[in-house]
Amino acid sequence: MKLVSYQHPDLGERVGYLQQDHVLDLALAQAWAQEGGRCLAQRPFPVTMIELLEREGEGLRSAQELAATTASAQIAELSFAIPLADTRLLSPVPRPRSFRDFYAFEEHVKTARARRGLDIVSEWYQFPVFYFSNHNAFLGPEAEVERPSYTEWLDYELEIACVIGKTGRDIEPAEAHEYIAGFAVLNDWSARDVQREEVKVGLGPAKGKDFATSMGPYLVTLDELEAVREGERWQLEMTASVNGQELSRGNFHKIYFSFGELIARASEGVTLHPGDVIGSGTVGTGCILELGTEVHRWLLPGDVVELEVEQLGILRNFVK
Known part of the structure; x- marks a missing residue:
């Protein structure tokens, strides 16, 4: 999995992942999956990389499971998928702990x-x-x-x-x-x-x-x-x-x-x-x-x- 931190035009710093040369926002992908009955998890997804990492192994596992869900969808159907070429990527961890x-x-x-x-x-x-x-x-x-x-x-x-x-x-x-x-x-x-x-x-x-x-x-x-x-x-x-x-x-x-x-x-x-x-x-x-x-x-x-x-x-x- 390729995880990114990026600057969302409206929501600020966010964590996402790459799929077919697009950046998919993790939290927005979870909302999409829940609406379609593809995701039963109720705990809101983290919105920044640090928050994701702080869930330790659970956060990464959940992200990979979510990515497997969107992998079967058409990118054009995902309103939260942003072309990588149009995305401002940040350092994967914009502000490391150390x-x-x-x-x-x-x-x-x-x-x-x-x-x-x-x-x-x-x-x-x-x-x-x-x-x-x-x-x-x-x-x-x-x-x-x-x-x-x-x-x-x-x-x-x-x-x-x-x-x-x-x-x-x-x-x-x-x-x-x-x-x-x-x-x-x-x-x-x-x-x-x-x-x-x-x-x-x-x-x-x-x-x-x-x-x-x-x-x-x-x-x-x-x-x-x-x-x-x-x-x-x-x-x-x-x-x-x-x-x-x-x-x-x-x-x-x-x-x-x-x-x-x-x-x-x-x-x-x-x-x-x-x-x-x-x-x-x-x-x-x-x-x-x-x-x-x-x-x-x-x-x-x-x-x-x-x-x-x-x-x-x-x-x-x-x-x-």
Whole structure:
């Protein structure tokens, strides 16, 4: 199932799902199903993604059952079906409860540090590390990303996000998939010149990261990805392009620490909640910092950045 958050022209922020290149509003779909005697559930459906996730597994199961009901209908007969091309999509989770971004691809870490004349520290292999970023600065697909006035070295980062769909604490890696609502494409925008200076102080990146994170175009539930799953990893090709020129290519399967291990680390002694977002970190070759400015200059206003992950869609943003 592909879940979306979108801006309804009259009702504001809503949660829906994709069907035949249309967005179907979950709450309106439930009302339609009830009127036709196709749905016996009486509890009103959530109207936002956070409300849906807060119902934990029940919410996702109900959404999938409802989608199966509308799948047999003609799209033209559904007054609440909006063509995707006419819809303004938001980040699948417009305001996550929290945002942790990991550093889990060995190739990226090795290459990026080598450009600074550094080796990977041995501690990197002992446990996955993350930093907290601004969960109130999330943007959706097709959104404009303003280059902050304080940076000249604006960069993209090609990542995958996991959205937590179930409350959990001290989660075991082997059980972590039960806590994942789905995956989405993630762009962890970075001000590299600011980041380079602030990490010298001994803390993680902060001002170099807190101005924007984009996610989308939709949240894909794990059942749709079962065919490409190999144990605790997924075979998903990942690419990034700027102004139509491909710069980055990698594969989600090459992540050193699995998402199960990332979730276990994040939840150790801490409760994760529905709507928390966890980033994978940048795939190998997945940013200009790693590629070098001899391959491509830093991003400028007017640039179009597209991140694409197999089955997860294209996340396109515009630098202004």
